[in-house]
Amino acid sequence: MTKTVQLDASTAVPVPGFGAMGMSAFYGEHDDDTSKQTLRKAIEIGCTVIDSAFVYGMGHNERLIGDVLREGDNRKKVFLISKFGIEINDKGELETDGSPENVIRSIDRCIENLGGLYPDAYLQHRVDKKTPIEETVRALDAVRKEGKTKYIGLSECSADTLRRAAKVAKIDFVEVEYSPWELTMEKNGIIDACKELGVKILAYSPLGRGFLTGRYKSPEDFATADGSDFRANLPRFAKENWERNYRIVQEFERVAAKKGCTPAQLALSWLIHQGDNIIPIPGTKSSKYLVENFAATSVDLSPDELAEVRKVIEDNQPVGTRYAESQMASLEG
Numbered sequence: 001m002t003k004t005v006q007l008d009a010s011t012a013v014p015v016p017g018f019g020a021m022g023m024s025a026f027y028g029e030h031d032d033d034t035s036k037q038t039l040r041k042a043i044e045i046g047c048t049v050i051d052s053a054f055v056y057g058m059g060h061n062e063r064l065i066g067d068v069l070r071e072g073d074n075r076k077k078v079f080l081i082s083k084f085g086i087e088i089n090d091k092g093e094l095e096t097d098g099s100p101e102n103v104i105r106s107i108d109r110c111i112e113n114l115g116g117l118y119p120d121a122y123l124q125h126r127v128d129k130k131t132p133i134e135e136t137v138r139a140l141d142a143v144r145k146e147g148k149t150k151y152i153g154l155s156e157c158s159a160d161t162l163r164r165a166a167k168v169a170k171i172d173f174v175e176v177e178y179s180p181w182e183l184t185m186e187k188n189g190i191i192d193a194c195k196e197l198g199v200k201i202l203a204y205s206p207l208g209r210g211f212l213t214g215r216y217k218s219p220e221d222f223a224t225a226d227g228s229d230f231r232a233n234l235p236r237f238a239k240e241n242w243e244r245n246y247r248i249v250q251e252f253e254r255v256a257a258k259k260g261c262t263p264a265q266l267a268l269s270w271l272i273h274q275g276d277n278i279i280p281i282p283g284t285k286s287s288k289y290l291v292e293n294f295a296a297t298s299v300d301l302s303p304d305e306l307a308e309v310r311k312v313i314e315d316n317q318p319v320g321t322r323y324a325e326s327q328m329a330s331l332e333g
Contacts, residue, residue, distance in 0.1 A: 045291060046294070063115075065114070066117055070117065080120050082119045140169070179207060236318050248318075255308060270309045
């Protein structure tokens with residue numbers, strides 16, 4: 001049975017959605033033909049919340065999705081989210097830019113990458129500490145009023161930043177890492193602020209960057225010849241932390257076997273049960289795992305089962321930060 005999250009009086013979207021990042025960047029090799037087949041499969045089965053960003057291949061991900069959305073009536077079936085604000089500077093380094101001028105440049109670039117299509121929602125990818133959030137949000141709201149997007153939001157912001165932003169304009173979405181392996185947002189006030197303000201939560205990496213699926217057995221599984229899978233450099237996947245962190249995988253496998261579902265489905269179902277404003281956006285390059293993930297809504301968890309999963313989570317907190325030190329500095333909260 002498909003579960004939905006109501007965005008407003010006229011729009012509801014199915015959960016879970018789909019995070020398309022790995023089709024273009026950060027998770028090793030990718031193949032456009034295979035990615036397009038997976039995107040078409042997502043649309044076919046009704047997994048139609050698709051999340052992208054400019055930095056996912058520096059426009060490649062938006063162009064890839066745009067190619068599929070322009071096929072037949074696919075655009076009408078998809079709720080498309082994209083993000084801006086992580087740019088490459090003159091030194092070839094990533095930096096944040098939330099200036100009003102960049103908001104305008106970025107939405108036009110996004111539309112161009114999509115082949116003339118408009119995103120349904122447009123989010124600031126990382127908060128720019130050089131630009132007051134009020135200025136960024138005013139520009140985003142102007143873009144919305146211009147008709148270039150319908151919804152706006154922020155990613156990896158603090159509760160204070162969200163409240164400041166919400167005084168300027170209606171904020172529809174906050175995107176944040178949220179999974180059984182990452183519960184910071186339950187402790188830093190962002191979830192409470194979202195509920196208070198009527199903001200929907202896009203939960204990225206809801207499977208712990210694939211870790212909770214059980215498909216990765218050692219740190220070497222993230223090694224690539226060209227170093228293109230950035231998970232190999234994340235502290236949580238470091239050799240010295242692997243054995244301790246792997247215990248939660250084993251526990252999810254145990255509980256899932258008892259429930260008759262996959263560990264991924266257990267994790268997604270648990271997350272969906274955490275609130276009626278939560279939209280997990282697991283990513284995959286594979287149609288097989290896409291179908292498996294979308295079927296998580298058929299896994300109903302009783303109060304006792306939810307409590308059992310919560311205990312597993314609390315007893316197996318991750319060792320190591322979720323990003324490298326340099327990347328952690330770009331996060332709020």
